[in-house]
Amino acid sequence: MDSAAWDEILAAAQAARYPVEMLAPDADRAESCLANLGITVRSWLGAVITHTGGICVDHGWLRVLGSGGTDLPDVATDADPASRGLVIGFDVLGGQFAWVPAEPGAPPTVHYFAPDTLDWLDLEQGYAAWLHAVLTGSLTQFYDALRWPGWETEVAALGLSEGIHTWPPPSTVQGQDLANASRKAVPMAELIYFHHELAKQLS
Template sequence: MNGSAWDEVLAAAQAAPYPVEMRAPDAERAESCLAELGITTRSWLGAVVAHTGGILVDHGWLRVLGSGGDGLPDIVAQADPASRWLVVGCDALGGQFAWVPAAPGAPPTVHYFGPDDLGWLDLEQGYADWLHAVLAGSLTQFYNTLRWPGWETEVAAIGLDEGIHTWPPPSTVEGEDLSKASRKAVPMAELVSFHHEMARQLGA
């Protein structure tokens, strides 16, 4: 496509220091998502939606949302029209990345809700900068305290609509060391709701 950012996305993915898998797009759903979001393939977000059902990064630890399929929701299904927040990715532990509108005149930035601190952190990166950093290897340091020996095998074994629930939760002192926690696969929607409910109860 003329003017598409897809070649840039693809080049970054091919140069990644860990495995990156592009899931096949749903052409009809991709077109619908682009129209609903009002974006084009000239942006990295639009290129990802148009050309992928989602991107699995670092053995599937991070699922970057696209037009959906194979257990991945499409990106519009995760949108919150009221706040205009757009969930653009989730990780194997139920953490979420959201593209969030900024102050008037300022570009949106990506925020992260982590299962360890149960709060939204502004990463101070636009979507393209965030995804480029992810594909360049930022996940290794970013998740340094949220992984355990052999996580790659466990994550690869779960469905794309599942995440790994750990008990005690990583937001507790007892659950900080995930190598000692009980771990099991649960539906991703259930896992995300669990962490947000914990945050609500704690007033986070």
């Protein structure tokens, strides 16, 4: 088995400025994911699927999907054959990261659905570049406006299938200061659905 990609991922995780936890992989689901996605362990995505059930980054603020587990879906669960879109991770506020082609025939790039803008943003990074950045410290600046004092303890206490619902929502003027918003743990699937439905209503 070619371990070059996995070795690079481990090196990036070791350089992290915050906690990074590799979850145990599910071998059967990993093999199925690789086959369904048509990728190998030599790619960064393939290495994450093969060697982890997922990766919890920065006290669990970001959950990068791998072969899945009891509380995390595998990376192929929400694949969209029509757009070839692949959800590769989500954050504690219900934001989603997806790996999709930016233009027909173009290399895939990572896009982010932000709970504070209710829109997709092309991060203009491939999977390996995105994962390397989040493992080595980019989350601190990326989420600077969406964090509140003591968030580390609050987030670390959550289950992997949970997120934090804030009210008013962060997409409203009143909800932009999450330190003063009402916050509670809810199922992640419910939280993601809430933000996407809100986006539809406002579009």
